Amino acid sequence: MGIKQVALAINKMDLVGFDASVFQRISEDFKRLAATLGISAVTAIPLSALRGDNVTRRSASMPWYSGPTLLAYLETVRIPVLESKRLIFPVQWVNRPDSDFRGFCGTVAEGLVRVGDEICVTASGQRARVDEIVTMDADLPQAGTGDAVTLRLDREIDASRGDVISLAQMPLEMTDQFEATIVWMHQEAGLVGRSYEVKLATQSASASITAIKHRIDINTQAHEAAKTLVLNDIAVCNLALSRPLVFDAYTHSPVLGSFILIDRFTHATVAAGMIRHSLRRAQNVHVQALSIRRSDRERLNGHVGKVIWFTGLSGSGKSTIANALEVALHRQGKRTYILDGDNIRHGLNKDLGFTDADRVENIRRVAEVAKLMMDAGVIVLTAFISPFKREREMARELIGQERFFEVHVDTSLELCEQRDPKGLYHKARSGELPNMTGINSAYEVPEKPDFVADGSATSVDEIVAAMLAALSL
Known part of the structure; x- marks a missing residue:
């Protein structure tokens, strides 16, 4: 927090017989801890609040203490004023x-x-x-x-x-990636790759945690490995923003170095952070201007690039419908490609499991790949459970509203369990498979999908015909 001065009020001295050695030991222990926290000035004051000793008046029971009373210290302590030649x-x-x-x-x-x-x-x-x-x-x-x-x-x-x-003669810096100390303030866990809104001074942007470098044990100051952030965690993390913001390290400017993270759906403040420094890659990596644009590729293909995002429970029929739609589009001469959940996990995402954090990262990577392929003028069909609405909205924002077409394959859990083509539901019910969506991991139903496919009563051919009409490709 940038606090450099601390008044250490050591109370209940009457219970130890006003022993100076007890006061000295506590004071020295605290000063050693304060040094690790960057606190430069500690004023220790022995107290007996029950009797008022050294609160507002000097204590006759502690003649060995010659410092100020607590009130005198608080009334006279000098608070350093940050002097700056620049303007913010x-x-x-x-x-x-x-x-x-x-x-x-x-x-x-x-x-x-x-x-x-x-x-x-x-x-x-x-x-x-x-x-x-x-x-x-x-x-x-x-x-x-x-x-x-x-x-x-x-x-x-x-x-x-x-x-x-x-x-003008003292410009400020901007960055879209930085390292920060974050205090997590929400019951819902903080996940790498999940999109949040960041507010820094009067600026705002989309932001995601790209790495949790370590969590800090508040009792020992030890650095611990962590994959998620839970309530009251303090951790050093890397963050990436959707656009560059004016910033500074918190130690230099609390205004440009402090920020909050906000859940984009509930609008709850989930974390507060203090910037440590900009990441060097933010200055070294630049967008390369290319001669051939998306519109050129689309003109060559004869159609626009688009991402058709299938979401639904395992066994709902996502891959089946996506495959049938690709066949129909291919017959029309469209350039297409399916990114299927199982296929992707055999290569690009083979390092990911099925925890909430891994599911978030899975969808983030897929969304980035889908965007690249869409930029090549291809019609991309993605078939993933993608259980969390935050990540589906992240994909929509990344790809662009006009290029993103969300399809909810709406099949009941009961029917999906009856089908169970991979035997996953049976394993989940018998306790062999944790984190199974619909059983012991949540599926958040899309609120306003672009198309709803009834995976239980409508034939695949009928669904494909209706989707082709809705897509107008």
């Missing part, structure tokens, strides 16, 4: 009451801004000079840390909530 001004709102006024509202998070300063919008690089610094009371010649102001500029620039303004 997160835009909270664009104020445009009429055509003659346009101002950028926010609170100066760090530094100083003066009338006449040249400023820069970090994301776009646009520059302008500060014409006025407006407040409710009066215009100001300058504004410093903590001041809530409206900046009026000498020219029109394109900026909105989520942008961060800096001094």
Whole structure:
């Protein structure tokens, strides 16, 4: 949290006979722990709160202690103020009451801004000079840390909530990957690969945990291996964002170094984090511009690229329907490919099991592959249980709403168990197979799929004909 000063109140000294050696031992033990946490100043104060000793007045029972009372310390302790020559001004709102006024509202998070300063919008690089610094009371010649102001500029620039303004001569950095210390705050486990929303200052983006480097034992400070995050876990993780955000290490800037993660469906805050540093790969990896575009490949193929995403219980008929649809599309001269759950697990995803964390990673990888193949102009059919709505929505967002077609193969669990083509339900019922979707692992039914295929009463040919009409390829 960046706390550097601690008042260590060692209470109930009366129970140990006001023994100075007990106080000294506790104080030294705590200071050793504090050193591992980066706490630089510890003021230990012996107390007997029952009698008020060293709370507001000095204790006659502890003449060996010459330091301040607890209240005196709290009233006189000097809190260091972060002095900065740079400017951090997160835009909270664009104020445009009429055509003659346009101002950028926010609170100066760090530094100083003066009338006449040249400023820069970090994301776009646009520059302008500060014409006025407006407040409710009066215009100001300058504004410093903590001041809530409206900046009026000498020219029109394109900026909105989520942008961060800096001094032009001291630009801020951006990244889409960083290492952070995360405190997990939700009952539902945090999973690698799952998509969340990150809020950093006034900025937001989609984010996912790409690696849990280690969990920290709060009692011993030991680093422990972890595959998931559970309530109250503290862990060092790598995160990847859907777009670059303005950032800094928390030790340098609490405003640009702290963030929260939000569940995209429940909107619950699931974690709080503190950035340690940007990952070097964020600066070294760039998108390569290519001469041949998706539209060129689609023109050559004679049809658009698309991802048809089948989801449903094991035995529902996903692979059967996907195979029949591919045959029909192939007859029409369409370029297609099926990514089947079992086939993928024999190669690309053979290292993954069936825990919730592995299922999330399984779908993340498949979605990335499907996107690449769709970008090649191919019609991709994916046949996976894909039990979690968060990952299906992640795939839809990654691929694009207009290119993603979700098919729910709606077959009852009872019928799937009767079919049981692979014997999986029998194994799950007998306790041989943990994490079986529908039995001892949840399947989240799609709320608004693009197409529902009745896998119990409708023939495959009828389903394929209806899907072809719905797809309009």
